[in-house]
Amino acid sequence: MLVPFLTACLNFLKLCKVKYYNYCLIHNVQRDFIIQTGDPMGTGRGGESIFCQLYGDQARFFEAEKVPRIKHKKKGTVSMVNNGNDQHGSQFLITTGENLDYLDGVHTVFGEVTEGMDVLKTINETFVDKDFIPYQDIRINHTVILDDPFEDPPGLSVPDCSPEPTKEQLDSGRIGADEEIDDMKGRSADEIEEVQAEKEAKTRAILLEMVGDLPDAEVKPPENVLFVCKLNPVTT
Template sequence: MKKTSILIILISVLFLSGCSLGSREVKIEKPALESNAISILDIQKKAEQNVKDAAQKEQEKINKAMENAGLDDLSFVKKYSKATIKTNMGNIEVEFFGKDSPITVNNFMKLASEGFYDGTKFHRVIKDFMIQGGDPNSKDDDWSDDGMGGPGYAFKDEFNSKKLVRGSLAMANSGPNTNGSQFFVVTAEETPWLDGKHTNFGKVTDGMDVVDKIEAMEANENDHPLKDAVIKGIELK
């Protein structure tokens, strides 16, 4: 009888253990390789999202800067299409690509109308390449900061299908969407390495001889001309 009781107890314990095991959630750990692969995908997705978020924030900053600078007002480009850049070495006549680069053209015209460019110099000249100007820092005799100035804001690029060739008027920049006031005139026959990197917003229609004279000026090791080529004023037409 005693043996029978013990046997019944053992059978009961085993039965209850089986029921308990059956009621538990069975978890199978994922293989290490699969877990690592999922982690890498998660990291990649987060990185891609971070890039998108950063790009969106940068675009919002650019849009805000453009709004504050009044660049959404295209009143100048609707009124004018040409200009005379008057320098101490002669006049340069330009025609703008208002339909292709309206914000860029309007910005240039707005600054010109305010006298922003008056007294600035062509601070960088490279033979068989280009002449660069439009920096307010170039108004004084301190050359150390020439090429580093601007209007206090930056705006987006407006690339178009027009190639940067001899006589092209384009924006100088320090990277994507960093346009301000500095510009350059191409003196080389063509510059394919610049296409898609600098906004082409106009062309010289008369006065390339003046551009060539500025380009031919003697310069130092930093391409800064040793004599002044000054913009006396810009007349919009």
């Protein structure tokens, strides 16, 4: 029996090897805290360990590590998610904040991001709803293993190629991962011009607020004022 720390590593690598994570949604993005994925259902309530595929439902989860060797000190720390019963399945999180010591001893740290921190930063800044679910799908499209020190457990079935996603997998009810967001689509030329003018006016108002010429970007002058103008001191 492997110690839990190594079990978490083996579990993650073998799930990657059997393409379990392909098309999994990143279903939880909490800015400057964590991003969470690894549930094929995309709800945060699903997922199973590699041992479930080998030994059945009784091995859906494995025991969490009690004494972590690595702590959640820096961005890019990768941990198996605790299911609430001190057990792990397939879900994992990646930290986007630092010194998250309250995660220590709860979620088992088994790795860290070594490349692609720019991608992590982009995901961290995505727009989410009140439940921290991204408005636009963010998915794991594919997994590639560069090094695997563990022998495959007996009975592990490894696909010859990556499986195609099912319709159910791709139908999240949100904006698709490959869907372009174009707020100008279907608008007339006059409507587009009006929207652009509004955006430019808003930008100018924000700049005036920043330099102190307006108390607030949304402020409006009194109805009896035709316009507001502040001259450059050099011209007065």
